[in-house]
Structures are given as C-alpha cells and as structure tokens.
Amino acid sequence: MSENIIPGIKAYEDEMVAIRRHLHAHPELSLQEFATSQFVADKLSEWGYQVTREIGKTGxxxxxxxxxxxxxxxxxADMDALPIHETTGLSYASTRPGVMHACGHDGHTTILLSAARYLASAECEFNGTVHLIFQPAEEAIGGADLMIRDGLFSRFPCDAVYALHNRPGLPAGKLGFYAGHFMASADTVKIILNGKGGHGAHPAGTIDPIVVAASLVMSLQTIVSRNVTPGETAIVTVGTLHAGIASNVIPETAEMELTVRAMKPEIRDLLIQRIYTLATSTAQSFGATATVEVYESYPVLTNSEKETADARALAIEVFGPQAVEESIRPSTGSEDFSFMLEKRPGTYFLLGNDGEEKQGCFLHNSGYDFNDGIISVGATFFVSLVRQHCR
Ligand SMILES: [Zn+2]
Ligand SMILES: [Zn+2]
Structure with missing residues (x-):
C-alpha cells in the first residue's frame, strides 16, 4: 500500500507525524478546541487557504x-478529545490530566492537514473548489450541527462531503465503505418517576418510585425483543438509575437515563414512542406519574449510494483491491457527520488503524493510540477524492 502513497505527501510525512504528536500531547475537549483550531488556521493560512473561523464556535x-x-x-475532520485520563505512557502522551485524544481525532485533523498541504502545492492539479471542514465537538454536543446552523453549506457550498474515521481491528491503511444506513442514531431519554415518599417501615400509604423503576427497567427490555422486527438493529440501555438516600426512607422520586440507538429513522421513532408509553403506563399502574424528556442527539448516518460506490472504486484504483475491506457492517456507534450527510450526498468511511502488532485497544480506551503510519494513506485518498470530483 505504501507504494501507492503520493510521493509529494510521503516527502513531508515526518513533519505530519510531529504535528499529530503535538496535537496528541495537547488535547482539548468539545467546543474548547481553541489552540487546536488556531494551530490548524495558521497552517492553512501559511499554505494559501482562505480561512474562515468561528463556524460552530471553534470550527x-x-x-x-x-x-x-x-x-x-x-x-x-473532527478536532476534539475526550474526558479520559491517558495511560499509554507514550513520550507524546497527553500533557493535560483527564483529557485525551482517545478517538484519534488528532490523527484525523493531521490527515486533513496533510491533504491540505499537498492540494495547495504547485504539483497538485484539480479543477474546482475544496472546502476543508475542521469541526469541533464530535464527541459531545454535535459540532457538525453547530457548523450547519452557522451556515456551513450556504457559505461554503459543497456538491458532496466526505469524512473518515480510523478503525482499530482493521489492518493499517485498509479502507472500508458501506452504502446506506451505517451508524446508529443516538438519543438520550431521561425518565423521572414521581411517587409518594414516607417511612420505610410503613410502606402502606406511600407510592414507592423504586419499585416502579425496577418494574420499568424490566419492561423496557421488551421493546427490542417484542416490538422491533427481528433482524433490525435497536438498543435501549438504562445507563443510570438513581433513587433514595437511606435504607429506611421511601424516596419521592426515582430518575433514570437511557441511551437509545437505532439504524433506521422509523425504528428510532418506534423506540421513543414505546419508552414513553411504558414509562407513563407503568407509573400509572402503581399510582405514580412519569415525566419523560427526550434529548435528540445524532441522527442515523446514511452514506449515499453513488458517492460511496465511487469512493470504493476509487480506493481500488488508487491502492488496489486488497486495500478495500469488504466485510464492513453497520455499527451501533454514532457520529455527528450524519448531520452533514442529511444535507449533502457523500460518504463516511473507515481507515484501518492496527499497527505491526495488534493494539488490543478500541476507541475511547485510555490505552488507545492513533497509528501514524496511516496519515499519508488517508491524505492520499482525500487528495484522490478531490481530483476525482474536481476534474
Ligand atoms: Zn469518539
Ligand atoms: Zn471519533
């Protein structure tokens, strides 16, 4: 695969590795990417790009x-890091306790910078306009949506949009494509069960919200098994459950938070509707009441057919058929590039991250590290996409 990397990109690979490690050592959380966006803006300006700041706050x-x-x-490319304390022990490990690039967004930013530099060089020809979108807050908040709300696509019209994510478990530099629904929607539902508190020794006359919560947790598990068509992807996870402060006190309320994921918009709607029905009717059956708050997060990520097929064919043309992994399946992870793909055709593809030895660490793990060996592969492919599109 390395023989297919554009020589002009390979030539400055060491500088890009240094940039990646600098970013890794100085991670910033979602919407706090001040130094990172300044760093990126300085590089782009140096290479002759017209740079527009503060689209989606730090984007x-x-x-x-x-x-x-x-x-x-x-x-x-996404720029933000995670609230994780790094345990890699690497020489360029995070200098900020409790903040870490554990999803490889330092690598994604560097890949796009590497492509940027080559695209701006005299030897690179294309016919059209490239908009390099460096977005904040992929891990939380939804920076892609913030950028769109700030007029991303009206101010910077794009015929199509592309993004990649590194993938541990996939051999280094291998590319993976999937047309259609590829990543799940992710919503949070907060349920507050209101009962009637009292003395733990005298339950009669109280309405115990803990019992209501216990019943509800079990019935929520029937949504996926009994309401969703077998074979469809759906997840209802009760991630938090809080109630009570003492063994002899029946509390007034119980609260729980759920993560809800689906691979199709209609399944997403079904899950939310069933959660609402079960919460309110279970509460009612015990004489309690339920408040259900739905916080919509990221929509289903859908890769358009044509752009995905064209990108896959291009990957084979550039790197050879062995470079494309054919077993890519949809993931129940979520990704806010889905907001951009709701507005424009395009594709979100995977780039293998495994090194010589398998890392054994997946994304969001305190021992994870991005593989510097794939920077030039990603940059070569981004440049190839530009040349294919802007002929
Ligand atoms: Zn992540
Ligand atoms: Zn990520």
Missing amino acids: LVGTLKKGTSDKAIGLR
Missing part, C-alpha cells in the same frame, strides 16, 4: 480554488 473552514470549474467538494 473553521479552509477554502482553496484551482481552475475554473464550479465543482466543490467538502472534506471534514
């Missing part, structure tokens, strides 16, 4: 036009 777009064509393509 930015670098724009470069070559030739006369009206064609325009968007390439996106």
